[in-house]
Structures are given as structure tokens and as C-alpha cells.
Amino acid sequence: MNAFYSNWLGGKKGAIELAILAAFIFIVMPLWLDIFRLNLVGKYLTYAFAAVGLVMVWGYGGILSLGQGVFFGLGGYCMAMYLKLEASDPVSTAHQTTPGIPDFMDWNQVTQLPLFWEPFHSLIFTLAAVIMVPLVLAYVISTAMFKRRVGGVYFSIITQAIAAILTILVVGQQGMTGGINGITDLKTLHGWNINTESAKYILYYVNGALLLGVIMLCRFILSSKFGRLLLAMRDKEDRVRFSGYDVANFKIFTFSMGAMISAIGGAMFILQVGFMSPSLIGIVPSIEMVIFAAIGGRVSLVGAVYGTLLVNYGKSAFSESFPSLWLLFMGALFIGVVMFFPNGLAGLYDVYLKGRVESLAGKFKKKNPPAILTPAKTELQNEL
């Protein structure tokens, strides 16, 4: 129990943070918002998976990935393919030239289901693919790069190029992928209608639980020896290498894990939003995900969630009130955060609220030193 407390929850500070986040997601939001807004929050929380993955990869691993959308998208496409096949049964597609295949294939004169679509009839295979496809791709990319000691800005550029390549591939192969329109009109998951109100509530809670689970898993990894090595690598890679560690393997593990976490978010996105589009895998969403993590404070797993919620709330609120000016407000928000709060929301919390929260919980004795270290205040400023 004690090990669970200190390793998975991250000690007293971590437990309080998690409890607040859980209360926020599971109690405050559902009570406060109607189902439409709650569904939106659920959608934002799926982006938070990518942001949490980036905290691991970028905040702790020091690897800036500008292609996190690729993994988010691949997870999403795997899930969307399963749902699309289920929605394209021969009865509801009877008016097509070839009944039983997804509608966009029919529009593109494809007359037979492509081979790589076939296994997505199976839910088990799909769930495995949601995790494995991005994981394998991330493993291949990172092995190829890190074993050759490609790092830093070069790695960022390559991840960005991969995001661009994948978008072009998906858009170009529209007979097999739905092209620019994406995969739309998804209805059921294994016979369960995902568009009903109750399904939306259930998916929201499942999504929230998965997110907290992922954060706890990251906490566990970071509180281990691996976590300390990761920090050491980020701050002085050569010293770790000279101490006899294979730096590349640690990086590969971190990057692949970040990819896997994003992919879970992608799959949950499909279930809550009901369609997939190549605009989610490109460069722009990938960079937005970096912004989510940066606004939240890139070394705070919980902060990344708040950052994602804040940015997306801002996007929705500003664009509803100022349909043609809202991008300027968003730009001002980013500049303001980077200039005045380089450690994002988590930094704000540390400076202004931490003392109060801790004095509130002051009757507990301090036993566990905080497992999470904060970087120097100016570091983010320098990088951005």
C-alpha cells in the first residue's frame, strides 16, 4: 500500500493533485455542464492523452516530438476502421454499387475491401492494433534515429516530416482511407450505439478513468530508477552514457510509450466524436499538442491535462464569441503564457497556490520528498 502511495500516486503532493483532478473530471464537470459541453470536455481530454505523452517524451525525456498527432491519428484510424466496417453492413449500404464496403470506397470505385481492412472486423484485433500499430511505428522511427544518435532539433524535424508524409499518404489514398473527408458517420461499437446520451456519459467516464490510469502509470515509471535516469539523460546525456548506460534504449522506450499513450487518446476521440479526419494527424495538431503540454507546464503530468482543457476551452469560447478574431486572442494567450509563466499552469500553481494547499494539508508530516523535479525557470523560455 505504501509503495502504491509513493510510487503510483506520487506521494502526498501527487495524491492531492490526482484527487483534485479526479474530482474535477468525475464530479465537477458532469454536474456543471450539460451533455453537449461534457462531450466537448471529453473530446479535449482525449487530446490530454497526447499532452501527457509529450510530458513524458519532451518534459522528462528531453525529446521534442512534433509528430505526436501521427500516433494520435493512427490510434484513431484503427478504431475508426472497426467502427466504419460495423456501420457498413450490407443492409445499410444496399444502395451502393458494391454493398458491404465503406461508402467512400464505393465513391472511389473500389469494389473490394482492401486486404489490410479485413482484420478490423475483429474488435480484439482492433483494440490490439490501436496500441500496437503506433507502438511499432514509434519503435522503428526511434530505433532508427536514436541508435544513430540523431537527436535534438533534427529529431523534431524528422517527426514533423513524418506527420506531413502520413497526411499526404492518407489524403492521397482516398479509396482506402477516405481521403480528405476522413472516415465519417460512425455509429456503433460492437453493436452498442455510441451516439446515445447514456453512451456519451459512459465514454466520458471511461475516458477520464483511462487518463488517470495513464497518469498513474507515468508516475510509477518516473518514480523508479528509470525516471531518475531519464532526468539525468535530459540534463546531461553524455554523463549517463559514460556511466555505462545505453542511452538510446531509454529514449526508444520513452518515445514508444508516449506514442502508445497518444494512440489511446486517438481511439477515445473516435468513440466520442464519431469520425476521423486526416486534419487530426498533420503538423498543425501535432504542434498544438506541444502547446497544450507547454501551457500546462511541461514537467507536470496533471498540468498537461489542465493545459489541454484551458487551451481548448479558450478555442471554443473565443471562437464562439469572436468568429473572425479569435485566433488573435489565442495567439496572445500563448505569448502571454510563455513570456510570463514559463512553467505554465503548473508553475503558477507552484508559485501562488502550492503554499496554501500544503498549509491546508499541513497536519500531515512531510515524509516523501516530491518525486518530480522542476527544471530551471528559464529553460522553456530559452527553447521556445
Added chain:
Amino acid sequence: MLRKKSKSPTWNRAGRPENVSFLPVRKTVANAVAATLLIAFAGSSFGATPPTSQVDTTHLAVTDTEVIVGQLHSSTGTMAISETGAIEAERLAIDQINAMGGVLGRKIKVIQEDGGSDWPTFAEKAKKLLESDHVAAIFGCWTSASRKAVLPVLERDNGLLYYPTFYEGLEQSKNVVYTGQEATQQVFAGLDWVAKTKGSKTYYLIGSDYIWPRTTMKLARKYIETVLHGTVVGEEYAALGSTDFGSTINKIRLKKPDVIYAAVVGGSNVSWFKQLKAAGITGKDHTLLTLSVTEDEANGIGGENLLGFYSAMKYFQSLDTPGNKEFVKKFKAKWGAGAPIGDVTQAGYEGPWLWKAAVEKAGSFDTDKVVKAEESGQISFDAPEGMVYLESNHHLKTRLRIGEWRADGQADIVYTSDYIMPNPFPKGY
């Protein structure tokens, strides 16, 4: 979700010879009847404004004095330049309707949302308009991708969308009215014209690589080969946003087609026409018929690059009718003299008017009743392009026009077709 109706009244009526002059007469009679009814109604104790409980039984945003509609276009992002015209035209129509007293005695209030050129955002905003704001109708979308993203939301929440863009067809939802032309309306008559007037035998097809050009070219190829007995000497698709047409132009020079048939969209259009001109392929000695250049695009491409080329559209700003001149004058007065008016802009203008007509016929804002009115085959509107008739398959019966581009970015209309029945699911293609 595609809903194809196996038996729709369109097919029954298709057998009857089209008599264009007959229809307005019928409309005048209908108007007279409606006017009489209205006068009779106004004399009764109700007045002209029926109570809200009567016109709204599905909890829409309707009060005794106001009805709220949504407007969902991209005012930011890459599509903003194309969608701005539609936004402005819809606003103009709504202002004019309000000045006339509104719909069922209620002024229209607009909630504008920005789709941000991003399809998931379109779906989110459509959901917001329908589920939070309970709007009575949405005027919006431009690209097929945004419409496809919004469609499941519309069908789930039973909303109404008036969609202004010419598009690929293969779709018919009870929740959408397509005020632009579907592919068969834009393709066949245009090809007939070019084959007849230019005596063309060989065609080179080029489009951007997505669903609309792909579908359109599929129809065009079949029509060229089976009806016109011509030959397609090349068919090519450029990636969306591509700006290099060098190899395409080389192939065109090699094959020497009688007609270049183009559906290149967006920013690619500018490079495409500039590079054609640079390669010496101009309107002087080549025939090029495009499906994707309206006055909006011409503005960006530059009239000198388009000079002598042809566009197939249902509307051109230069259309010389009193109705259109009035519309152009009002539009420029509201949005500035520089604003070009393209095909989609004009189709956007038709949306609120057709919705008004359908609501008034239904006597209610309820979606199901409005849809029934839309499908009655009796909704028509005297638009800037001329009379348009809303058919029971949710598309408009309109004419096709061929415009020859001038150096000033306006087109001379060189051909106007007869009325063409919309046929979103053409057989045999």
C-alpha cells in the same frame, strides 16, 4: 448516411415534357391563392403572427418575435477566402427577409460560428448550434469534407442545413437542402456545349485529388465516351494544394487535346493558370473548360491569366437581368464595391429565402414539417440567377451557364442551358 429514395416524385415528373414558361404561371396562381389566404388570415383575430406554441413543437429557439438560425462557415483558415462570400450573401438575404417582416412574423437572429477550415470543428460547432442553441436552421459548410462531418450530427439531432456549394452528388439527406448544383447538372450540359460549338473530339481531364473532382471526372469520362463519342486522352489528379503543374502541362502539349477539362481547386488554381499562360496555353488557341473557377477565384488568379477560358457555373455576376442587377447593387452596397460575387455566393443567398418559403408553406419551424414542405416540389424562389425550383430530392432545378472570362475578372455568358433536373444518383455512372 446516404438516403436514396427509390420512388421519388422527381422520376414521375421527369417523364412530363419540361415547360419552363408554365412553371412561373403556376407560381403566380399559387401566390394569388396564398395572398388571398393571408388576407383572410390577417382579418381573423390571430393576426399574421401565429402563436409560438403552434409554430414550434420541438423546442427550437423561437419566441413570439424572434427565430434563431445558425451560420456555420470558415471565417478563419485556408477556406475563409472562399467562404466569406457565402457568409455575406446569407447575411444579406436574412437582412432583407427581416426588413420584409421576417419569417412567420418573427425576425431572424443569427448565431455565427467559425468552422476554422477544420472538419472536426465543423462537427463540434454544428452540435453546439443544434444542441445548445436549438437553432431552427443552419446555413453553412463549403467543402464536401465539412458537410460530411456535419451530416451525422444533423441527422442525429434532426437539424436543417442549407448547403451552397456545387458538389459531387451521391448524397441526399432529408436534413440538407443543396442549393448548389450536383455533378450531373454541372457536367453534362457543359460538355454538350463544348462538343457542339467547338467540335471537340479529344479531352484531357485534370482535377485536384479528392472526392469532388474524382466523381465529376468519372461522370465526364463516361459521358464523353458513351454520349459524345469522344476520347479521353489523359486523366490526372494533383494533390490538394499542389503548385507544380509542369509535368501535366508537358503532357497536355504532347497529347494536344481539343479540350482541357479542369477541376483544380483552391490555391492550386493560381499556379495552374499562371503556369498554363507561361507555357503559352491561352484562351486564344486552346479550349479550356473549368468547373471550379468563379468570380472569387478569378479575383485571385487574375483575369489576364484566364482570358478566353470558359467556366461552367449556374451563375455569373455579369448576368444581365433586372433581378440580378438589383442583387449585385444591394450586395455591393452592403459589403463594398470590391467584393466579387461568385456562384457559391449567389447559392448562399438562396438558402435563407428557400428556408423562408418552406417554413411559410409548412406554417411551422419544426424540422419534420419544413422537410415535408421542402419535399412537396412546390417551393421556388425568384433568385438572382432566375427562378429556381426545389425538387423533392432536396436539390434545385436550375440552368447551367457557360462564361467566357474577360481580363477584368468578369465573365461573358456565352451559353445558357434549359432547366436541368437534379439527379444526385445517376444510373450507369
